[in-house]
Amino acid sequence: MxxxxxxxxxxxxxxxxxxxxxxxxxxxxxxxxxxxxxxxxxxxxxxxxxxxxxxxxxxxxxxxxxxxxxxxxxxxxxxxxxxxxxxxxxxxxxxxxxxxxxxxxxxxxxxxxxxxxxxxxxxxxxxxxxxxxxxxxxxxxxxxxxxxxxxxxxxxxxxxxxxxxxxxxxxxxxxxxxxxxxxxxxxxxxxxxxxxxxxxxxxxxxxxxxxxxxxxxxxxxxxxxxxxxxxxxxxxxxxxxxxxxxxxxxxxxEAAGPPPDHTVMWARNAVMFPPPADPALLAARAAALLAAGGVHPNDDVWELAVTDDAGAPHTLTLFADGRALVSDTRDPALALALWRAAMNSPDC
Ligand SMILES: [Zn+2]
CATH class of the missing domain: 3.40.50.720 (NAD(P)-binding Rossmann-like Domain)
Structure with a gap:
């Protein structure tokens, strides 16, 4: 046996x-x-x-x-x-x-x-x-x-x-x-x-x-x-x-052309952005989230709570593999605007 x-x-x-x-x-x-x-x-x-x-x-x-x-x-x-x-x-x-x-x-x-x-x-x-x-x-x-x-x-x-x-x-x-x-x-x-x-x-x-x-x-x-x-x-x-x-x-x-610049996660109600082409940008993005009042609850994640112009709350999440996720929206333009506002740096 x-x-x-x-x-x-x-x-x-x-x-x-x-x-x-x-x-x-x-x-x-x-x-x-x-x-x-x-x-x-x-x-x-x-x-x-x-x-x-x-x-x-x-x-x-x-x-x-x-x-x-x-x-x-x-x-x-x-x-x-x-x-x-x-x-x-x-x-x-x-x-x-x-x-x-x-x-x-x-x-x-x-x-x-x-x-x-x-x-x-x-x-x-x-x-x-x-x-x-x-x-x-x-x-x-x-x-x-x-x-x-x-x-x-x-x-x-x-x-x-x-x-x-x-x-x-x-x-x-x-x-x-x-x-x-x-x-x-x-x-x-x-x-x-x-x-x-x-x-x-x-x-x-x-x-x-x-x-x-x-x-x-x-x-x-x-x-x-x-x-x-x-x-x-x-x-x-x-x-x-x-x-x-x-x-x-x-x-x-068959990846047709370059990878998409964003993915709308419909069931998650979120928009995801792929890792930056330059891996060195990850550290700059993490630092920008922390400088804006974000948290780093574990080795894999940085997070920042924000609100949009209408007062609705969103969470910006940066993963250690470089992906960025903006929650509570399926609008890529709004997600990108929130992300850029949080980065507050042309290099990010
Ligand atoms: Zn078949």
Whole structure:
């Protein structure tokens, strides 16, 4: 008997897992993109289930409004503005020291996604936007790695396992990416914590299935309503003319022109600016935020609270990787004006 058997005994007793399945789970590397609502539940369950290595990528810090549903975090994490990936990793290492946990505080881009995906046996979607999901889809289909879509809104959750070359991929259903501005977000209509946990649980169930019996996974979409208890299984077919999984076109991976000068984070209600071309500017920007009355609550973050001309509050956040984030607006012009006002220096 393996030394770790008592820890996983109840899981191993489930017929589809068994000792052989547990060994496959133990040997697996899972990449989890995002560590917010869905991500904290996924990570907790995957680590307790005994995956070998969990790689967590998240670009944000913990806020008080996260605690209602993001189960790895506490008030101290929010007060210290800990990066979500690192706060989750610290907790998860206490949950299961057998699991190797990597935390990356960064933004997934066409430039870095291939190297991340190719290290994984499976990718978990814990994002809140289609831009990143299309990146995941294209990178996973290109590399032939399964991934598990998850989305939540209000009382409703949707889950879809993607098995490249076997079942439909995201572009089979949506050949082009929907405009973020046309979609409702949880910042607008809210979400219940129970919607999050049942949706993430469904994703992790499919992850365990994919790791233990890759050829058997049912590719149907699961649509659930936590309020009414309705659960629908929707079988879908591949689009044999799909630009991605049939014609092998991966538009999300092709960076068209220079990187965007900003990203509107619709579900987060924030605007993000990429790192400066000159890395030396990071220190100048950090100093400018502190000079304006900002705080440096941990090694990864500088923050400054400001108000706009209408008196509305915003938070300016500078990350150690050089990204800048302006919260409580989706207006890039306002975000840039607030940022420049805080910098108070032509060099920033
Ligand atoms: Zn497809």
């Amino acid at each position: 393996p030394e770790t058997t008592p820890r996983y005994a109840r899981q191993i007793r489930c017929a589809p897992i068994g000792e052989a399945g547990q060994a496959r789970i133990r040997a697996a590397t899972v990449l989890q993109v995002g560590c917010g609502a869905l991500g904290t539940v996924q990570a907790e369950l995957l680590v307790r289930a005994g995956v070998g290595r969990l790689i967590i990528i998240d670009r944000d810090v913990v806020e008080l409004s996260n605690l209602q549903r993001q189960i790895c975090f506490d008030e101290e994490d929010a007060r210290l503005r800990r990066p979500k990936a690192e706060a989750a990793a610290a907790r998860l290492r206490r949950v299961n020291a057998e699991v190797e946990i990597e935390a990356h505080v960064t933004h997934l881009t066409p430039e870095n996604i291939r190297s991340c995906v190719r290290r994984a046996d499976l990718v978990m979607d814990a994002t809140d936007n289609f831009e990143t999901r299309f990146l995941i889809n294209d990178a996973c289909v290109e590399a032939g790695i399964p991934w598990i879509y998850g989305g939540v809104l209000g009382m409703e959750g949707t889950v879809m396992p993607v098995r490249p070359g076997v079942g439909p991929c995201l572009r089979c259903l949506l050949p082009t990416r929907p405009e973020a501005s046309a979609l409702p977000t949880i910042a607008d209509v809210g979400v219940l914590s129970t919607t999050v946990t049942i949706t993430a649980s469904t994703q992790v169930t499919l992850a365990l299935w994919a790791l233990t019996d890759p050829g058997g996974v049912d590719c149907a979409v699961r649509a659930l309503d936590v309020w009414t208890g309705a659960l629908r299984r929707i079988p879908l077919k591949r689009n044999l003319a799909c630009p991605c999984c049939a014609r092998r076109e991966f538009p999300s991976l």
